Amino acid sequence: MIALDIAGLSCRYEQTSVLSNLSLQVEEGEIVCLLGRSGCGKTTLLKAISGLLQPSAGSISLHGQKVSSAHGSFPPEQRGIGMIFQDYALFPHLTVFHNIAFGLKDLSRRDIRKRVDEMLELVNLSGLDKRYPHELSGGQQQRVAIARALANNPSLLLLDEPFSNIDSQVRQRLVREIRDILKQQKVAGLFVTHSRDEGFAFADSVAIMHEGNILQRGHSFDVYNRPANRFVAEFMGSGNLLPCEVINNRTVSTPVGIVESSSEISANPGQSAELFIRPQMLSIEKCQCKNPVDPAQIKSQQFMGTSLRTEVKLKESVLVVENSTPFPVSTPVDISVQPHELVLFDQQGHSL
Numbered sequence: 001m002i003a004l005d006i007a008g009l010s011c012r013y014e015q016t017s018v019l020s021n022l023s024l025q026v027e028e029g030e031i032v033c034l035l036g037r038s039g040c041g042k043t044t045l046l047k048a049i050s051g052l053l054q055p056s057a058g059s060i061s062l063h064g065q066k067v068s069s070a071h072g073s074f075p076p077e078q079r080g081i082g083m084i085f086q087d088y089a090l091f092p093h094l095t096v097f098h099n100i101a102f103g104l105k106d107l108s109r110r111d112i113r114k115r116v117d118e119m120l121e122l123v124n125l126s127g128l129d130k131r132y133p134h135e136l137s138g139g140q141q142q143r144v145a146i147a148r149a150l151a152n153n154p155s156l157l158l159l160d161e162p163f164s165n166i167d168s169q170v171r172q173r174l175v176r177e178i179r180d181i182l183k184q185q186k187v188a189g190l191f192v193t194h195s196r197d198e199g200f201a202f203a204d205s206v207a208i209m210h211e212g213n214i215l216q217r218g219h220s221f222d223v224y225n226r227p228a229n230r231f232v233a234e235f236m237g238s239g240n241l242l243p244c245e246v247i248n249n250r251t252v253s254t255p256v257g258i259v260e261s262s263s264e265i266s267a268n269p270g271q272s273a274e275l276f277i278r279p280q281m282l283s284i285e286k287c288q289c290k291n292p293v294d295p296a297q298i299k300s301q302q303f304m305g306t307s308l309r310t311e312v313k314l315k316e317s318v319l320v321v322e323n324s325t326p327f328p329v330s331t332p333v334d335i336s337v338q339p340h341e342l343v344l345f346d347q348q349g350h351s352l
């Protein structure tokens, strides 16, 4: 069953078109992360889903029911959507208990107490029900926000950068914890973040947004290793672009030599392309030749905590390599490519 089905959605603010013909589906119980540069339309998409913005074209359906189209929309309170924001949005003058109980208007007092206690236990805050938001840490406030959103049994949870105000040491744990809670409750979620690592840890799949549209959707590992185009490849992480010529369906000729792909290349022999190689897929070792002509040379090295980020000058270009051996600047080196599934782009930047 599909929890959220967005079909051909377009949204605009007066004269400015922000989303254009965007489609996205989220399965029941699935968590999808929207990743994209600032201003690409992530918040606008969440606003349209929650009912705060009317689309100019296309439709939004929740569990098979159309809730938004250019012809009419359900108001936000009739959509059964829970929202979680980066600033927690708790009521400062209400206790934790009353914050969580806020939306539970139709239940008896006893059932409200029971539901709030269940939620407090779920988010690991039992016993803190009498505290006010200012008496809680950022992580605890965000857990209250989660408890409040889940108390109403939402059919979909929208999370807009929920972890960005949380201390980085607590964040990693909270990301896993909240993911586990959503999975346990089988709630579908659409999650917006600027942090790729957070998106990878929290979501089942990622959707890469650019200029009001989704360029690629899939498991983060696949999107990272099989990007649909150059924008997605670079957005998912740094890489080197090398001009190359296809030799056959497994090999290409590049400035660092002949490189073999672990999977078949769908390009014709003789075709020119660009090879995209992640820094960790390049290896360097001290050049063994006595008098190498114009060798690649170490330009700089920087320790990044777990590995070295090494810049290698190769003729007119500079390649970035992730390695573990320190070399003095100007050391001549041989560069090799570790066996992997090669990523090639045509002149327009589309994957071949």
Ligand SMILES: Nc1ncnc2c1ncn2[C@@H]1O[C@H](COP(=O)(O)OP(=O)(O)OP(=O)(O)O)[C@@H](O)[C@H]1O
Binding pocket: 013, 016, 018, 036, 037, 038, 039, 040, 041, 042, 043, 044, 045
């Ligand atoms: N109320 C508004 N009126 C006019 N333009 C707006 C309005 N809200 C947003 N925009 C514009 O729409 C575009 C998309 O904004 P949106 O907030 O959806 O981006 P975003 O991807 O969420 O950005 P960020 O990551 O910085 O939060 C931007 O160019 C923004 O300036």
